[in-house]
Amino acid sequence: MHLAAHFPGVNSTTVWSDPRSGSQIDFASFEYLARTAERGKFDFFFLAEGLRLREYDGRVHDLDVVGRPESLTVLNALAAVTDRLGLAATVNATFNEPYELARRLATLDHLSGGRAAWNVVTSSDAFTGENFRRGGFLDRSDRYTRAAEFVSTARELWDSWTPDGMPRPVAHHGTHFDVSGEFTVPRSPQGHPVVIQAGDSDEGREFAASAADVIFTRHGTLEAGRAFWADVKGRLATYGRGPDDLKIMPGVTVVVADTDAEAQQYAAEIRRLQVSPQNAILTLEQVWGRDLSGYDPDGPFPDIDPEPDSGFAQGRVRVADPFAVAAKWRALSEEKGLSIRETVIESATRQSFVGSPETVAAGLTAFVDQKAADGFILVPHLTPGGLDDFVDRVVPLLQERGAFRSEYTGSTLRAHLGLAEPVWKG
Amino acid sequence: MTTGRPLHLAAEIGGPPRYEPDHYLGLARLAEGGALDYVTLGDSFARPGPDALSVLARIAPVTDRIGLVPTVDTTHTEPFHVSSAVATLDWVSRGRAGWTADVSTTEAVARLFGRRTTAPAEALWREAGEAADAGARLWDSWEDDAEIRDTATGRFIDRKKVHHIDFEGEAFSVRGPAIVPRPPQGRPVTVIDGTTAPARAVAARHADVVHIRATSPEQAAAARADVHRLAAAHGRSARELRVLVALAVDLGDAETAPEPGLESGPPLAGHGTYFRGGPVDLAELISQWYRAGAADGFHLTPITPARDLERIVNGTVALLQHRSLFRTFHPGHTLREHLGLARPASRYALARTAGERR
Numbered sequence: 175m176h177l178a179a180h181f182p183g184v185n186s187t188t189v190w191s192d193p194r195s196g197s198q199i200d201f202a203s204f205e206y207l208a209r210t211a212e213r214g215k216f217d218f219f220f221l222a223e224g225l226r227l228r229e230y231d232g233r234v235h236d237l238d239v240v241g242r243p244e245s246l247t248v249l250n251a252l253a254a255v256t257d258r259l260g261l262a263a264t265v266n267a268t269f270n271e272p273y274e275l276a277r278r279l280a281t282l283d284h285l286s287g288g289r290a291a292w293n294v295v296t297s298s299d300a301f302t303g304e305n306f307r308r309g310g311f312l313d314r315s316d317r318y319t320r321a322a323e324f325v326s327t328a329r330e331l332w333d334s335w336t337p338d339g340m341p342r343p344v345a346h347h348g349t350h351f352d353v354s355g356e357f358t359v360p361r362s363p364q365g366h367p368v369v370i371q372a373g374d375s376d377e378g379r380e381f382a383a384s385a386a387d388v389i390f391t392r393h394g395t396l397e398a399g400r401a402f403w404a405d406v407k408g409r410l411a412t413y414g415r416g417p418d419d420l421k422i423m424p425g426v427t428v429v430v431a432d433t434d435a436e437a438q439q440y441a442a443e444i445r446r447l448q449v450s451p452q453n454a455i456l457t458l459e460q461v462w463g464r465d466l467s468g469y470d471p472d473g474p475f476p477d478i479d480p481e482p483d484s485g486f487a488q489g490r491v492r493v494a495d496p497f498a499v500a501a502k503w504r505a506l507s508e509e510k511g512l513s514i515r516e517t518v519i520e521s522a523t524r525q526s527f528v529g530s531p532e533t534v535a536a537g538l539t540a541f542v543d544q545k546a547a548d549g550f551i552l553v554p555h556l557t558p559g560g561l562d563d564f565v566d567r568v569v570p571l572l573q574e575r576g577a578f579r580s581e582y583t584g585s586t587l588r589a590h591l592g593l594a595e596p597v598w599k600g
Numbered sequence: 601m602t603t604g605r606p607l608h609l610a611a612e613i614g615g616p617p618r619y620e621p622d623h624y625l626g627l628a629r630l631a632e633g634g635a636l637d638y639v640t641l642g643d644s645f646a647r648p649g650p651d652a653l654s655v656l657a658r659i660a661p662v663t664d665r666i667g668l669v670p671t672v673d674t675t676h677t678e679p680f681h682v683s684s685a686v687a688t689l690d691w692v693s694r695g696r697a698g699w700t701a702d703v704s705t706t707e708a709v710a711r712l713f714g715r716r717t718t719a720p721a722e723a724l725w726r727e728a729g730e731a732a733d734a735g736a737r738l739w740d741s742w743e744d745d746a747e748i749r750d751t752a753t754g755r756f757i758d759r760k761k762v763h764h765i766d767f768e769g770e771a772f773s774v775r776g777p778a779i780v781p782r783p784p785q786g787r788p789v790t791v792i793d794g795t796t797a798p799a800r801a802v803a804a805r806h807a808d809v810v811h812i813r814a815t816s817p818e819q820a821a822a823a824r825a826d827v828h829r830l831a832a833a834h835g836r837s838a839r840e841l842r843v844l845v846a847l848a849v850d851l852g853d854a855e856t857a858p859e860p861g862l863e864s865g866p867p868l869a870g871h872g873t874y875f876r877g878g879p880v881d882l883a884e885l886i887s888q889w890y891r892a893g894a895a896d897g898f899h900l901t902p903i904t905p906a907r908d909l910e911r912i913v914n915g916t917v918a919l920l921q922h923r924s925l926f927r928t929f930h931p932g933h934t935l936r937e938h939l940g941l942a943r944p945a946s947r948y949a950l951a952r953t954a955g956e957r958r
Contacts, residue, residue, distance in 0.1 A: 191754075225779065227779065241780065275712070284650055285658045304773070305776070359650060411853070
């Protein structure tokens, strides 16, 4: 089993109102969580990225954690205070250039002794584009062709030094990039930093099958996980790759307590804290695409229709079919007699693994044994202590069962993940 | 002491390309032991070696007081990314970050990116100035007390204190606000080498520290006065700027070389005037120039970092400390404190409170 830690920050699962919630920006928080993950022998530490603050109706969103550092800079600093932990940065392939990013990633790999990973994401968002020279945005299909060419260009640069340390010129003339000259960083300890792809779309799965070492997914149930596994692993052969060449790691939340009943109770409390009265209305506004601030979060659902494409909620994941979601929520509310806030809690939040340490360990192990995942990216709800219980109480059980390593056996992230060093294609 | 102003000293730790962090950490700790204001790490996309900002981030948590100033290209980078990375360097170093803004003038570097050809130096420096301006606005875009964590109203930030910058330049535009909350120094320190005229114009307007080149104290004093004059045209006072003489130094093998002095030729283009001599001779030169009021300090580039930096710290700096010309410890924690530069208030906070008072 592979385990990774997501730094909790800018998302709706982080509970900042808890008195134990610390800074999302001071380096001490990153150091604490990374050291905890390394104490737990995790494969890697994972940072998300932000390129534009989320907005509602032209105003900066103020109800969740706002603000975070730039990933690669934090990870280089973390390399100084950790020894083995992999260090994964989310970096957008739409608003960066291959030469610069390949150089920064190769640098991180050198400076960390072979622990760098790049989570490739793309954007089709003109809203985000307003912070960049490129301006504009790419449509969905171009996003992935650009991302694929971005990754292959980076790999040409990483491969451009011969194994005996001589630079050779690169000449890439493609649809999206035209890069020629000499790369200034020798081949790094991992050959190529580990490439992670996030996202569940068909294009994303195909891209992952062709180019990624790890796919960061979301699927709630064992059945969904098994289906995803079969689909994604089945795509690998087309690219001459084996099933072990791509690790499937869903993002999960875990709630641990002494007993299953206590854990369920704690999980319900967390869900309530994740959905403040203000956040309940805002979640609704995201679906309805209009101002619902006049509604009582503890009252019944609005009887007006959504207004899709109003541009009301920018910088957020779009709701694919607002009418269907609205209808489902209304039905749920009527059936169970739930208020707006209770309905949002019931339908929009869910912890993946809840229970005693034994229950959680068994649940995680079942996912791996039944080919629904190769491992997990844990998304704690608290900064920076949100991993303490898991590392102190669940990891030892996984180790006892032989489901998870007791010591690191290698020094690079590729070694932790059981991935071969890429063959040099000079 | 004739000036009453503290002397500032900084050193470059680059050299032949190295990829092990301990190499850079050793040099930075050496400089830190000498209580230097900051170390620089030069960079360009065509220079063999690791990314400079990443290297200084790597050593930030394992150093305490020394300022960390990587060179950052403004020609082929995104100003938004640059401002985020420099602000993050300030967070991970707890207030010790700066950056040397520089431009890429060669076609060779342009071809590594393949999205634009090179442009005249004037245009590139105008763009660098815009990048510095946009960066400073982004660093100001979060007021210091924007994060409120008000559980009663469910608000994490006070959105009145987080501002769009709506920067429209010739070369790019940035809507803002920053993703990174305002860094510990308010604004990390901006350094620009003001040797050429287009760079000096931008430095006088946007830099906190300007490096100049000179072969005599008179020449240095004239360059410093020129920087001050240009800065004044932008409403800036000399108190807001530090002007440091850039010197490449070769301290050789002997304690005192037979013929110490400055060379007029440029054996190390880009690193300032070339000094050859012993550590005592260098201390003598620094004392004389400084007492003559020629500069606020010196930025020294050892031609062989491991050898010469050790001599600078244990020879030259020790002597300057003995003469009470240079401090023996860092009295503050941040680079701005070392440089005696005030922590700037956010321009948006000032504008907002002025608006509220009206």
